[in-house]
Each structure stands twice: as structure tokens, then as C-alpha cells.
Amino acid sequence: MDSIKWYKSPEMIVALSALLIGIVTAFTSIYSAYVDREYARASVWPKLEIFRSFNGNSSFSYGVSNNGTGPALIKYAKVKNGPTYIKTWKEIKAFENIRQSHISNRTLSPQNSITPVLYKGEDVKALVKADTLISIELCYCSIYEECWVIDRTNRPTAVDVCTVDDKQMFLQ
Known part of the structure; x- marks a missing residue:
């Protein structure tokens, strides 16, 4: 066999x-x-952008827009005037008479924007001059807890988690 x-x-x-x-x-x-x-994850990816706007001598504002596809969970904001971290806009002399809204710990829906600072008046030149010393940093996350830090250059940097020292955190 x-x-x-x-x-x-x-x-x-x-x-x-x-x-x-x-x-x-x-x-x-x-x-x-x-x-x-x-x-x-890509279908709910937020992308924040910080922008400044001024109109001649009548208005000045800072804005934050979400140009991504998902909500941005803003965890914290840091604002510096020169080398000093500030807690409120009123700490900058030129920003004493402005309208403001809250920016930290906020959810920004896709394709929406907020205006944390708005000034309408005649002293826009002082605000534009003060603007040269101001730096803004935001840390935000997606609903999947993927986080990024952005500043006024609008180049997001991925971070593991949004953490901030209480001395540096902007309160408005």
C-alpha cells in the first residue's frame, strides 16, 4: 500500500x-x-485658529474660530503681555474699556467662532500698539481626548494632555 x-x-x-x-x-x-x-477620529477633528481684526479707527477684536469637523473642547488659555502672564484683559491698560467674553473651559462647535475681545471706539491705535506685546495660547481637545496647543501662529502642536500652572492660566 x-x-x-x-x-x-x-x-x-x-x-x-x-x-x-x-x-x-x-x-x-x-x-x-x-x-x-x-x-x-477624523470626522470629529477640531482645528482652532486665533485671529485679530481691526477696522481703521473704529474697532479691534480677537477671535477664535473652529475650522475643523468636530467640536473643540477648550481646556485653558494663556495670555501674556510681554513677559508677564495676565489673568484678565483689564490688566493691559489699553484694554480697560473693552467688551469681553469667556474663552477658557468652553466648547466651540465646528464652523463657529467666538470673539473674546471686542472694542469699538476711537482709540484703536493704542490697542494695535499693545497687540505687538500680546501672545495667546490655547489648549483644546477633541471628543476623543486628542489634544493640541495653538498660539497666534495657528500651527497646532499635539500634546498628551492639557495642563496649565494656575499662575499662568487666563481666567476670562
Whole structure:
């Protein structure tokens, strides 16, 4: 009687084929789940931009817009006047008579903006001059807790978590 090698028997060929198909299916499923997660994260990716606006001698403002596809959870803001961190806009002499809104610990929906500082009046030149010393930094996260820090250059830098020293945190 002729003995057939084990790997040439029909049962083993069927079993090895099933094993190969199972492995390919497992890798395909894992890759598909990875792509789905990346797509879900990208579909709710926030992108904040800080901008300044002034109109001749009648108005001056700072704004923050979310040009991403998902909500931005703003965790903190830091504002410096020269080398000094400030807590409120009124600490800058030129900004004493402005309208302001809260910027820290806020959710900004996609394709929306907020205006944390707005001045309408005749002394815009003093604000524009003071603006040269002001730096603004925001830390924000997506709903998946992916976080970024942005400043007035509008180049987001990924960070693990938004943390701020209480001495540096802007309160408005």
C-alpha cells in the first residue's frame, strides 16, 4: 500500500486552506477596524485658529474660530503681555474699556467662532500698539481626548494632555 504524505492528503489540504482563509479574514477585520477608528477620529477633528481684526479707527477684536469637523473642547488659555502672564484683559491698560467674553473651559462647535475681545471706539491705535506685546495660547481637545496647543501662529502642536500652572492660566 502506498502511503500518501500527510500534507498531500485531501483532509489536510482542506484544513490548511481553511486556516489560511481564517488568518486572512482576521487581518482584514483588524485593518478594517483600524481604518474605521481613524475615520471616526477624523470626522470629529477640531482645528482652532486665533485671529485679530481691526477696522481703521473704529474697532479691534480677537477671535477664535473652529475650522475643523468636530467640536473643540477648550481646556485653558494663556495670555501674556510681554513677559508677564495676565489673568484678565483689564490688566493691559489699553484694554480697560473693552467688551469681553469667556474663552477658557468652553466648547466651540465646528464652523463657529467666538470673539473674546471686542472694542469699538476711537482709540484703536493704542490697542494695535499693545497687540505687538500680546501672545495667546490655547489648549483644546477633541471628543476623543486628542489634544493640541495653538498660539497666534495657528500651527497646532499635539500634546498628551492639557495642563496649565494656575499662575499662568487666563481666567476670562
